[in-house]
Amino acid sequence: MVVMKFGGSSVADADRIRHVASIIKAYKDEKPVVVLSAMGDTTDHLLEAADLAVSGKVDISGVEKLHRESADKLGIKIEAIDDLLEELTQLLTGISMLKELTKRTRDYLVSFGERMSVRMMSAYLTNQGIPAKFYDAWDIGMISDSNFMAAELLDEVWENIPAHLNGYKDGKDKEIPIVTGFIAKDKKGNITTLGRGGSDLSATMIGSAMKAKEIQTWKDVDGILTADPRVVKEAHPVPEVTYEEAAELAYFGAQVLHPRSMMPCIKSGVPVRVKNSYNIESPGSIIVENHSGEVPKVTAITSVKHVTLIDINSTRMLGSAGFLAHVFNNFLKWGISVDVIATSEVSVSLTVNGKTDLTGLLQDLDHVADVEVQKDKSIVTIICDADHSSAILASGFGALAEAGINVQMISQGASKVNITVICDDDEVNQVVNTLHKAFFG
Structure with missing residues (x-):
């Protein structure tokens, strides 16, 4: 069946x-x-x-x-x-x-x-x-x-x-x-x-x-692609991805199954195949629990435009165990969802949807931190085997450096299948193309 x-x-x-x-x-x-x-x-x-x-x-x-x-x-x-x-x-x-x-x-x-x-x-x-x-x-x-x-x-x-x-x-x-x-x-x-x-x-x-x-x-495409074909002309189908990789792809902008729709498959182990209704002979891409062969270092690159980057810095709470709790309690209070995050002892950088109303949040955070808001940013996500993160970062950032592009934030996901960077909206297509060329030739 x-x-x-x-x-x-x-x-x-x-x-x-x-x-x-x-x-x-x-x-x-x-x-x-x-x-x-x-x-x-x-x-x-x-x-x-x-x-x-x-x-x-x-x-x-x-x-x-x-x-x-x-x-x-x-x-x-x-x-x-x-x-x-x-x-x-x-x-x-x-x-x-x-x-x-x-x-x-x-x-x-x-x-x-x-x-x-x-x-x-x-x-x-x-x-x-x-x-x-x-x-x-x-x-x-x-x-x-x-x-x-x-x-x-x-x-x-x-x-x-x-x-x-x-x-x-x-x-x-x-x-x-x-x-x-x-x-x-x-x-x-x-x-x-x-x-x-x-x-x-x-x-x-x-x-x-x-x-x-x-x-x-x-x-209407031959499965899951290495990048959005509207952005990268050389994008090509990926034969196989895992449930976890597919969830990350969907979350960060790719037109794949919504992460919640894969929960029954994760429980049952039944594979999902993405097929092209205009090319039924194409095998498409299959989504499985684990890779059947060698795990690719990089599977795909995806992006989300029009996000807002928020930098929260507070030397007043240096060493305080309650700093992150206070920050995220305010996000909870205002019902604001965070996409990507990077932290240090006294600062947090994170992204939210660009259409989010931040008025109340910023007023509350102003009591404990200096907050900088930067709009018109993009999330670029490398879906990869993070066990090879050093090699991936070396190749990717070497290519970006040659292209004269400086990213503004880096986050390696807890899922161990993605590395995410933040850049300006007006340079996101160049970032995706540069990374795609570096990883896929």
Whole structure:
């Protein structure tokens, strides 16, 4: 069994649905379970419809047009979508009467995208002679807590999913399951959404619970690349990365699986393969627990622009055990998340999202420290085997020195798979290209 996940751009319209259907057909002998996102911009259209409903107007034309036109082009008639469009109209009518959109109602609203997507795909596959059956996530036991817009799946999901899908895995059920990503239900029967990386989490949870051969996430590139190809023309696919390396890549800007979506795989050991839907012959990149061969010194380079660098210095608290505690209690107080950090006895340098409001934090820190804030910075992360950090630093910083670039902060991650530097936004592309050339030639 394999689990195949396709995002919204992969099923954006009738032509893309045909293409994805051809990929599913090519894998039908491997017993695929397919996880889909909403078609194209459907989620945006649903949220726009909600805004209109709050102002008193009910309009589903954007959502309805895409799905009806796609169904016509695919030559299928889907009564189940008609039922969902009627249900959606009723929901928006209720919103227009109450003139408010709660988190619970928002989750119910956006679920229509995924629910219509799986009905569309299963109907088209069946029409093409490939028996398929659509499932809303809760139909296979995807139960979550009630934290609307950012729900977490409950532990019982590990048992629920096999109870529903073992018949297909064993060959008794012949229809390919087409399952909604991103959504679940809580114990009370309310629809929830799984937050960031939700569709990937749906796929990895199903694959892990079913002990699949592998989980495939289909994108528009040949797997995970050594750098962003928009920045580095010479970027090339990485055959293999570990769960830990993939998590660091995703956290520091690469378009890989969200770190939380890999938690089921870390628990189960099921590998994830990143494939190219435009080049199905490419093997892509596989994400595994440990490298199968020699561990590469450097795996990839990634970057995040528009961060803010904060330097906090306090000679007044020299040797004080409470310095770091005081600093980070203030970050906790104001709900500010830190990305990268470097410390010394009386100073801390760290980065935060460039859009973060620092007003309250700076007022509180001003009582114990001198604080300097520098905006328009970038994080450049070298995903690597930190056991070779001296050689990596020598090669990388030698190349940066030759290019006349001085970085402003260095941090080696506790994970032992990354080395991070901070530079100006206007030189980040040069830094990434220089490092890529130094490490990959």
